[in-house]
Amino acid sequence: MTQISATPASLSAFFQLHDAGRVPVLLPLRYHRMQADALAFFRGSAPLYYARFGAAEAVAGGPVGWLCGDAHVENFGSYRGGNKLVYFDLNDFDEAVLGPLLWDIGRLVVSARLAAAHFGLALAEQQTCVKQLLLAYTSALAAGKAYLLERATAHGLVRQLLKAVQQRRQRDLLAGRASRRGGWHLRACKSPTLRPLPLAEYLAVRHAVEAWRQQQPSPPCGPLLDVAGRIAGVGSLGVPRYAILAQSRQVGKLPLLLDLKLALPAAPLAFCAVPQPVWPTEAARVVAAQGYMQAVCPALLQPLTLGASLLCSGTCSRWQTSSILVISPRM
Numbered sequence: 001m002t003q004i005s006a007t008p009a010s011l012s013a014f015f016q017l018h019d020a021g022r023v024p025v026l027l028p029l030r031y032h033r034m035q036a037d038a039l040a041f042f043r044g045s046a047p048l049y050y051a052r053f054g055a056a057e058a059v060a061g062g063p064v065g066w067l068c069g070d071a072h073v074e075n076f077g078s079y080r081g082g083n084k085l086v087y088f089d090l091n092d093f094d095e096a097v098l099g100p101l102l103w104d105i106g107r108l109v110v111s112a113r114l115a116a117a118h119f120g121l122a123l124a125e126q127q128t129c130v131k132q133l134l135l136a137y138t139s140a141l142a143a144g145k146a147y148l149l150e151r152a153t154a155h156g157l158v159r160q161l162l163k164a165v166q167q168r169r170q171r172d173l174l175a176g177r178a179s180r181r182g183g184w185h186l187r188a189c190k191s192p193t194l195r196p197l198p199l200a201e202y203l204a205v206r207h208a209v210e211a212w213r214q215q216q217p218s219p220p221c222g223p224l225l226d227v228a229g230r231i232a233g234v235g236s237l238g239v240p241r242y243a244i245l246a247q248s249r250q251v252g253k254l255p256l257l258l259d260l261k262l263a264l265p266a267a268p269l270a271f272c273a274v275p276q277p278v279w280p281t282e283a284a285r286v287v288a289a290q291g292y293m294q295a296v297c298p299a300l301l302q303p304l305t306l307g308a309s310l311l312c313s314g315t316c317s318r319w320q321t322s323s324i325l326v327i328s329p330r331m
Contacts, residue, residue, distance in 0.1 A: 051270075063100070076089065076090055116129045174255065195229035202227055
């Protein structure tokens, strides 16, 4: 494993290496968000975590299982399943691999400690939070199955969140992101979570996704209405990602918002000696791992391969061997 020193030059070179394949114009925003506090930096530096922590013998030699690969406290959240119920669970599997279970546990514990400190908890309270989290997480691991956490089984703040999300209407989701004035379209120039695309990129994504939709025996949505770049997250910010506005299959219903995201190789793989399954695409890996680790997956979760050249913010990216995830938007 390559040793990473703590010098600014070494860290800069390390991050530049792992920025390959990202949209250059979004990288300054990614690093700006990482500078917000220690937790934000930790969120955005998963490759550095594995480079510095993954080779430790006491960690790398532990039990092996499926990892989400980026198990920090802000990667738990709400989403709507295909059964229209809302769940609270891990919701980011871009870095999912088979690996030492202590990698996920270590990342989760560190993030919990950083979050507790960020919110001003005393040292004793921080330790109590971490111990409770560690006990609950390892107990679930020992049980060997994914648990459901929905409104009926949740308590406290999580129950309040799930209740609020369950009551959220499609109109609320579209507000600020889309407009029907002059025909339904995304507000790419006005929403802080969207960005307009160069024409070539816009057409390539729209035509490819529409072609994929028409090939489905039971299309998940009606014809596409608009496409925009999506700005979200910290660690994955800059990875090509798109918001797709599509007609509903039900007449008279509001349009749907879909999330389209390029799946890149998982950060832990460069430091993982555990043999991995052979996947046809990176998206297939993410979708399979998510199916293993979630009791219920988000609606419309599936891998999608786009076989076309795509101009991404001035850099030409061949997508014949790349893969895309199509998921419903996070709530």
